[in-house]
Structure formats: C-alpha cells, structure tokens
Amino acid sequence: MSKRTYDSLRSARWFAPDDLRSFGHRSRIMQMGYAPQDWEGRPIIAILNTWSDINPCHSHFKQRVEDVKRGIFQAGGFPIELPAISLSENFVKPTTMLYRNMLAMEAEELLRSHPVDGAVLMGGCDKTTPGLLMGAISAGLPCIYLPAGPMLRGNWQGKILGSGSDAWKYWDERRAGKISKTEWIGVEGGIARSAGTCMTMGTASTMTAIAESIGMALPGASSIPAVDANHIRMAAECGRRIVDMVWEDLTPARILSRDSFLNAIAVAMAMGCSTNAVIHLIAMSRRAGCEVTLDDFDAASRKVPVIANVRPSGDTYLMEDFYYAGGLPGLMSRLGEHLQGNTMTVTGHSLAENIKDAQVYNDDVIRPMDNPLYPEGALAVLRGNLAPAGCVIKPSACAPQFLQHTGPALVFDDYPSMKAAVDDENLDVTPGHIMILRNAGPLGGPGMPEWGMLPIPVKLIKQGVRDMLRLSDARMSGTSYGACILHVAPESYVGGNLALVRTGDMITVDVPARRIHLEISDDELAARKANWTPPESRFERGYGWMFSQHILQADAGCDFDFLETSFGAPNKEPSI
Ligand code: FES
Numbered sequence: 204m205s206k207r208t209y210d211s212l213r214s215a216r217w218f219a220p221d222d223l224r225s226f227g228h229r230s231r232i233m234q235m236g237y238a239p240q241d242w243e244g245r246p247i248i249a250i251l252n253t254w255s256d257i258n259p260c261h262s263h264f265k266q267r268v269e270d271v272k273r274g275i276f277q278a279g280g281f282p283i284e285l286p287a288i289s290l291s292e293n294f295v296k297p298t299t300m301l302y303r304n305m306l307a308m309e310a311e312e313l314l315r316s317h318p319v320d321g322a323v324l325m326g327g328c329d330k331t332t333p334g335l336l337m338g339a340i341s342a343g344l345p346c347i348y349l350p351a352g353p354m355l356r357g358n359w360q361g362k363i364l365g366s367g368s369d370a371w372k373y374w375d376e377r378r379a380g381k382i383s384k385t386e387w388i389g390v391e392g393g394i395a396r397s398a399g400t401c402m403t404m405g406t407a408s409t410m411t412a413i414a415e416s417i418g419m420a421l422p423g424a425s426s427i428p429a430v431d432a433n434h435i436r437m438a439a440e441c442g443r444r445i446v447d448m449v450w451e452d453l454t455p456a457r458i459l460s461r462d463s464f465l466n467a468i469a470v471a472m473a474m475g476c477s478t479n480a481v482i483h484l485i486a487m488s489r490r491a492g493c494e495v496t497l498d499d500f501d502a503a504s505r506k507v508p509v510i511a512n513v514r515p516s517g518d519t520y521l522m523e524d525f526y527y528a529g530g531l532p533g534l535m536s537r538l539g540e541h542l543q544g545n546t547m548t549v550t551g552h553s554l555a556e557n558i559k560d561a562q563v564y565n566d567d568v569i570r571p572m573d574n575p576l577y578p579e580g581a582l583a584v585l586r587g588n589l590a591p592a593g594c595v596i597k598p599s600a601c602a603p604q605f606l607q608h609t610g611p612a613l614v615f616d617d618y619p620s621m622k623a624a625v626d627d628e629n630l631d632v633t634p635g636h637i638m639i640l641r642n643a644g645p646l647g648g649p650g651m652p653e654w655g656m657l658p659i660p661v662k663l664i665k666q667g668v669r670d671m672l673r674l675s676d677a678r679m680s681g682t683s684y685g686a687c688i689l690h691v692a693p694e695s696y697v698g699g700n701l702a703l704v705r706t707g708d709m710i711t712v713d714v715p716a717r718r719i720h721l722e723i724s725d726d727e728l729a730a731r732k733a734n735w736t737p738p739e740s741r742f743e744r745g746y747g748w749m750f751s752q753h754i755l756q757a758d759a760g761c762d763f764d765f766l767e768t769s770f771g772a773p774n775k776e777p778s779i
C-alpha cells in the first residue's frame with residue numbers, strides 16, 4: 204500500500220507553510236513546551252476522550268489515555284487529547300439518548316475544526332459508542348475505536364451479580380418484602396465493583412461488539428475487561444495503529460460497507476443483543492451511506508441463533524466469562540456463513556483474516572451453533588395497525604406464553620401516573636393485561652428514555668407474577684428483560700396510533716407472525732384520530748428545541764435529519 208507524504212496531511216496545512224498563520228500555530232504550540240521535533244513530519248492524532256468525574260464506566264480513561272499517547276509516540280505520531288461529553292448513563296437526565304446526537308455533532312466538529320489527521324475514539328458507556336462513531340464517520344478521517352471494556356463481575360454474599368438485570372431482579376424481591384434494608388445496601392456495594400461498562404449483555408457490550416464487528420476496533424478489543432492489563436496493552440496498540448492508518452489513509456469510508464453492518468447485525472443477534480442496537484446501528488449505517496433497516500434485523504433474527512450465554516438472555520455468565528471463553532473473535536469464528544469475511548477493518552486486513560486463529564475455550568459460555576441458547580435471534584420486529592413503521596421485542600428474554608397473546612390494554616399517558624398505579628395494591632389488573640406507557644418516544648420522552656420495562660404492578664408481584672406484556676414507544680435498557688414491546692413507530696406524541704388506544708381495548712401480539720394489532724375497526728381508529736389533539740411542545744428554546752425540530756423516529760435511527768450524510772453536500776475543509 205502506498206503511503207501518504209507528510210505534506211499531504213491535514214495538519215501540515217496548519218504547521219508547515221512559511222506564513223504568518225502558521226507562525227501563529229507554531230508559536231502557540233511552542234507555548235506549551237513543544238519543539239518542532241514534536242510535530243514536524245508526524246501525523247497529529249486526536250484522542251476523543253469521554254472521561255468525566257461522574258462517569259464510573261470511564262473512570263479508568265484518565266490513566267488509559269496516557270497508554271494511548273504512549274502508543275502514538277512510539278509509532279511516530281503526535282497525540283492531542285480532546286475531551287468530549289461523557290454521557291454517563293447512570294446520572295444524565297432525562298436520558299443520555301437526548302444527547303447522543305449532541306456527542307455525534309461534537310465529535311464531528313472537533314475533528315473537522317482541529318489540526319488533526321486521525322483519531323482514537325474512547326468510549327463504551329451506551330450512547331458514547333454510536334455518538335462517537337456517527338460523528339467520526341461523518342468527519343471522514345481515519346479513526347479507531349477504543350472500547351472502555353466491561354467491569355468485573357458483581358459479587359454479593361457469594362452470589363454473582365450482573366449490572367442492571369440483578370438490580371431489577373432483587374428490587375422485585377425487595378418490593379415483595381424478601382430482602383432487608385441491610386441486605387439491599389450489600390447489593391448496592393457489590394453490583395458494580397470496578398471501572399468499566401455494564402458487564403451484562405447490555406447496550407454497552409452490544410455496541411462495543413458492534414464497533415468491533417463493523418471493523419472499527421482492533422480484534423478482541425471489545426471483550427477485554429476494563430481493569431485487565433490486556434486492556435492497557437490494547438490501548439497502546441490503538442495508539443500505534445492509528446498512526447499507520449493515517450499514513451495508509453484508511454478512512455471509515457474505506458472500511459465500512461453494507462456488509463460490515465450486516466455482519467454487525469448477525470453478531471448482535473448471536474450475542475443476544477440490547478434492543479438499543481437497532482436504533483444505533485440504523486443511525487450509524489445511514490451516516491456511512493449504506494443503510495440497514497428494521498427488515499434486515501428481522502431477517503437476521505430468523506436465521507442467527509443466540510450463542511452467547513451471557514445475562515440477561517442467559518442466566519449465569521457475564522462479559523468477564525465471555526472474554527475468558529474467547530471473546531468476540533471466538534464468537535465470530537462460530538458464525539460461519541452468517542458473516543461476510545471479506546469486509547475491511549482497522550487492521551488493514553479483512554474480518555476473516557483477523558479471526559482466522561480465533562478459538563472458543565468454553566462451549567457453555569459461547570455455545571456451538573448446534574447447541575444454541577435460543578434457536579432464533581434476539582430480536583423480532585412486529586408491525587400492524589399499532590405500529591405501522593414497526594416495533595421491537597426481545598423474545599429470548601421474555602416468558603414464552605406472551606409470544607402469542609391477546610389481552611386488554613391498561614393505558615398510562617405518563618411515567619408518574621404509571622408509577623403511582625403500579626404501587627396501588629387495588630389496581631384493576633390481571634396477569635393477562637397489556638400495560639401501555641405512551642408519550643415516551645423520541646419527542647414524547649423526550650429523548651426516548653429507557654422506561655420500556657414497565658414495573659410489574661405490586662399486586663401481581665405479590666401473587667408471584669414476574670413477567671407480563673408491556674408496550675411503549677420508549678426504549679429499554681439492554682440489561683432489562685421481560686415481555687416488553689418497544690420503539691413503537693410512529694410514536695404517540697406525534698399522533699401514532701398508540702395515542703388512540705383506550706384502557707380495555709383488546710390487543711393481539713403474535714411474535715411468530717410478527718404482528719401487533721389493536722382490535723378495533725379502521726373506522727373507529729379514524730374517528731379517534733380525528734379527535735386527537737397534539738400535546739404541547741416540550742421545549743421553547745435551546746438544545747431541546749433544536750432536538751424537537753430535527754429528531755427522526757426510531758425506525759430511522761433517531762438521528763437529526765440535518766446530520767444525516769445524505770442531507771446535503773459534504774462539508775468543506777476549513778480554510779486557513
Ligand atoms: Fe455505563 Fe451501563 S451505565 S455502560
């Protein structure tokens with residue numbers, strides 16, 4: 204492969220010319236103690252670091268960025284750390300999803316406006332992966348993704364705890380009066396006990412695996428626990444590799460294809476992925492100009508079995524076990540015909556070449572294809588009069604009796620009224636009801652919060668009920684489980700038919716037939732629609748107002764319309 208010359212690099216436009224502008228750039232970088240040897244002839248590498256004091260999933264990034272820099276120096280590059288919004292899933296309200304596109308804009312414009320030739324993207328906590336990648340894809344510079352890595356297994360009283368999943372599970376036990384306050388504090392202190400992302404198959408583990416399977420991360424990078432010494436070595440390797448990627452001009456456009464995204468869908472299915480994968484992968488693929496759709500997910504779900512025995516689809520293992528069992532390269536080595544091996548990756552080699560020596564070391568954690576955890580894929584896409592543009596369910600994580608079910612609706616218009624009702628011991632509800640929360644979509648939430656795993660009413664909990672059908676235009680956490688139908692599009696807030704359901708209406712869910720139907724006549728539906736009045740706007744100013752003007756629906760990936768690569772002509776390089 205022919206290498207680029209120094210004069211052809213973007214950064215050389217800032218630093219090389221013998222003119223007054225470049226004098227300004229050079230004198231100001233010398234103000235920080237650098238000498239010409241630091242930049243002359245070297246690619247300048249941005250490190251987009253989503254560290255913050257309140258993101259526990261990225262708390263090791265403050266040190267890890269030094270390892271990335273070490274690798275960049277070793278390979279002859281010049282690192283520049285550029286902090287980006289951290290999007291701590293645990294603390295940001297109302298939901299980090301409100302700000303995914305903000306991170307994407309920030310990533311794109313950080314890269315475009317600075318004198319940099321390539322980038323290492325440091326993320327992992329849920330929305331940071333799609334946010335960074337969407338922005339970097341649009342910016343178009345060579346870039347490599349460094350996943351934060353999962354945290355260690357949780358532990359409490361000798362029991363292994365998983366992020367999210369066990370919080371919900373033990374909270375139900377606490378609500379049923381089976382766990383004391385003191386024991387509950389023990390759970391709090393044991394469920395998250397190291398730096399790193401959620402170690403269940405939540406959105407973080409799903410999205411970092413997707414980053415690797417589309418070719419944007421080093422082989423195996425997404426599976427290494429955050430605090431493992433191998434993670435430090437991988438960070439330094441990212442630094443070394445990005446310098447060579449700049450010389451090779453290995454841009455996202457040369458790596459990504461529709462096959463890359465179809466590979467990611469197959470991997471997501473085999474992992475028992477978070478439902479959030481659907482929204483983020485669609486958005487990322489549209490940025491890359493090779494769109495995948497809900498139908499691609501549904502097609503893959505009918506073919507690819509779930510073979511990663513990781514909670515919440517599995518009931519035992521966590522990401523740490525997945526790593527010891529061979530990690531993502533091990534899993535991909537089992538997918539055979541479901542992967543297109545000739546897709547390009549950040550290594551400069553094809554996916555097939557990257558995984559040719561991969562092995563699985565534990566057949567119970569990463570199952571053989573003929574002994575899957577679940578014979579069909581993790582997700583199903585349903586359509587019908589309640590969701591003409593689709594909605595999503597995770598059949599591998601719900602009780603089988605709900606895959607075909609007809610029951611009466613119990614409708615809530617907002618989260619507080621739903622929460623008050625489920626705590627009411629006299630609520631008029633049966634295990635056969637279908638609980639609905641609406642006005643929780645991209646505009647209605649706002650930001651499509653992870654409210655989709657509606658709490659089971661306490662009356663039913665006390666009867667021993669642990670699952671029931673729930674339906675909303677919200678998302679749910681990847682660590683959630685249960686018979687939850689999500690992402691109903693169009694959402695109720697913009698007048699989707701979900702807005703027209705009344706308590707007591709019968710609803711039929713048929714997952715094998717991929718159907719969801721409100722059992723009222725088309726005439727009745729039309730009459731209700733004619734009487735529907737749009738709710739008040741959520742925002743009168745600021746970022747929220749801009750969000751409201753431009754957010755796309757769930758089936759289109761919830762990007763802003765104007766950020767989509769196809770929206771207009773490519774942005775020009777800044778003139779200096
Ligand atoms: Fe950060 Fe789960 S809260 S990955």
Ligand code: MG
Nearest residue numbers: 329406680681
């Ligand atoms: Mg999450």
